[in-house]
Amino acid sequence: MGQTIAEKILSNHAGKAVYAGELCIVPVDGCMATDTTAPLALKAFKEMGGTKLFNKKKVHLIIDHAAPAPNERIANLHMLMRNFAKEQGSSLYDIGSGICHQVMVDHQKVQPGDIFMGADSHTPTYGALNAFACGVGSTDLAAVMLTGKIWLKVPQSIKVVLHGKKLQPGVSAKDLVLEVVKQLTISGATYQSVEYHGEAVAALTLSQRMVLCNMVAEMGAKTGIVSPEGLELPYAFTPTYADADAIYSRVIEIDAASIQPKIAIPNSPDDVHDVKKYVGTKITYAFIGTCTNGRLDDLQIAASILKGKQIAPGVRMVIAPASRQVLIDALKDGTIHTLIEAGATIINSGCGPCVGSHEGVPGDGEIVISAANRNFKGRMGNPNAAIYLASPATVAMSALTGFITQPITQ
């Protein structure tokens, strides 16, 4: 019987062929928690009787959600993480390292074919690497830290095929994934794996593939996995393909070549429209960063739009490079210089204002255009602000004009 990519990776780990709907216990190749989820996980780990990690090389703690610490309460939680890592001899990625997901990929802590558990809902991002990665809560993560295992229900898979070779000018993976979120809705992939196929996907870089998998969280999915065609990595790997006769709960075919720039309007990531419908909406705050769109290519697109220009008066633009590596690369090639000259504010590599903890909370009545993945009410720390989600190109163009603006066609 044919298998999906999720079924294959889980079967490889379970030591037997497993199919959608079955429960299985699988060994985990790596796990991580952040300063939002690690403190509770460390507490649960101790309560479970945990004294030693199942494998100190496979457990990663990342300080990214409120880093550097904005207050004493969070500073003490960060110390808790540092002390635990020191005690256990495990890795601790301290402030400035970057956003957990980018850090895990930059440091090759997750690789094709792996099963990875992260105490953060956007962990499926690693599906870009043709891996099975799931978001879990703190207590599940604590159990992984202790046992090296997790129990899972093998998910059904939704096959999303993105056809077409060339995207429209100004369109990137963010616009494609917003269209998929729109079609599947915020709950349409609940408990399932979203498996990406098609020539438009095969043509994407790793960074752009990460965008596609990142936002399966906004479809309710358990994981998202990209078929490995065209995947280029700096190390040798064994790709996992779906069988031709694999069984899918649903198949969605999209003509990627005809997709126009997209925008998700307040207050749900699945309320997606063409940007052109909202052109002219006044904005005062533009944000580029996050695990969705804070990578080098995202910053470069923004810099290419803002080069030699100034963001509109009355607009502030905040940029959080996704990791230290991204920041170094963007410094080296002049991207950061261009962005700062255009009037942008560069903040620490980390989650920044996306989760409303610090570094750029919007004021009452403000309209934000953001390259992030969520625009729930209160998401950026103020329930009286409105958040629009779009690609880095659309965010940069809007920062330039002060109004929601279509990215320039080349």
Add this chain to the structure above:
Amino acid sequence: MPFAHVYGHNIDTDRIIPGKYTKTLDIASLAEHVMEDLDPAFHQKFKKGDIIVAGDNFGCGSSREQAPIALKAAGVSVVIANYFARIFFRNAINIGLPVLEIPDHDIQNGDELEIDLLNGIVKNLSQNKKYNATKLPKVMLDIMQEGGLVNYLLKHKDYILE
């Protein structure tokens, strides 16, 4: 008898407990802010032991376990929904907040409910109706009966599927 407090579809974890409050181990402070962006009057209406009832996809969004922890700390005895977002569902059971999936229930705000957790049966005393919750896999039922994953692992040391 506990009363139902009914909310809609797709209640995300940012609305259950905003991200700005999550970075803490002070459980009482989580309870203080629970549901505040969704329903600022929550604490005035809600009595310890009452029940949260929702539609589809309750608890979507962030993986923050602070969401079920905050609900439990505020005295929520059980959450009923048509269905739950997957991480919230696991988290709730892992931390000992009972959750029941009842697709297409018609529970109204203020309905008085009687819950039989073990058998997954909810009696709606106000409407004189009975609902059966979706059966949980054994491993989840066992974790729920132990009051959470910590106790489960202390007792069993490992997961047991069958």
